[in-house]
Amino acid sequence: MNNKPNKKQHIKDITKTHSFFEDVWDVARQIPKGRVTSYGAIANYLGTKMSARMVGWAMGASVNAKPKVPAHRVINSAGLLSGKVHFGPNNEMQKLLEKEKVKVEKDKVVEFNKLFWDPAKELML
DNA sequence: GCATTGACGAAGG
DNA sequence: CCCTTCGCCAATG
Numbered sequence: 001m002n003n004k005p006n007k008k009q010h011i012k013d014i015t016k017t018h019s020f021f022e023d024v025w026d027v028a029r030q031i032p033k034g035r036v037t038s039y040g041a042i043a044n045y046l047g048t049k050m051s052a053r054m055v056g057w058a059m060g061a062s063v064n065a066k067p068k069v070p071a072h073r074v075i076n077s078a079g080l081l082s083g084k085v086h087f088g089p090n091n092e093m094q095k096l097l098e099k100e101k102v103k104v105e106k107d108k109v110v111e112f113n114k115l116f117w118d119p120a121k122e123l124m125l
Numbered sequence: 126g127c128a129t130t131g132a133c134g135a136a137g138g
Numbered sequence: 139c140c141c142t143t144c145g146c147c148a149a150t151g
Contacts, residue, residue, distance in 0.1 A: 020148090038134090039132075040133065050146050050147070051133080051146050051148075052146085053131060055133075057133095075132080076134080081132090082132050083132025
């Protein structure tokens, strides 16, 4: 099929009801409590595996998400709280994670590999 | 239309 | 453990 819709037009259309952001938010909202995932994992699940940056970018817009998105459970592949600054002037993100029994040290999730929640594996229904 | 930026990822020093 | 370089896509100026 060569009837590919203009990407720009498509985006403009979906921006009203359904956007790349909402896809990310939808996945993020399904992250179990006490678990964490990475931008790359979500990107891979959405098919945009080449651009984990876009996921982070969507997370930045999560402030517009309703209901709010547990973005504090979404971190980078190294288990580092890369976006903690976006939660508050202090380590708000870390506090939220520790509240969910997620240990954080040096802005990094302890045993991140064990707490890692991969939507592409856990959420493939 | 080009340049810069960005809550990334991986590899190298 | 810390920093640098490259690649990636989309938004923004």
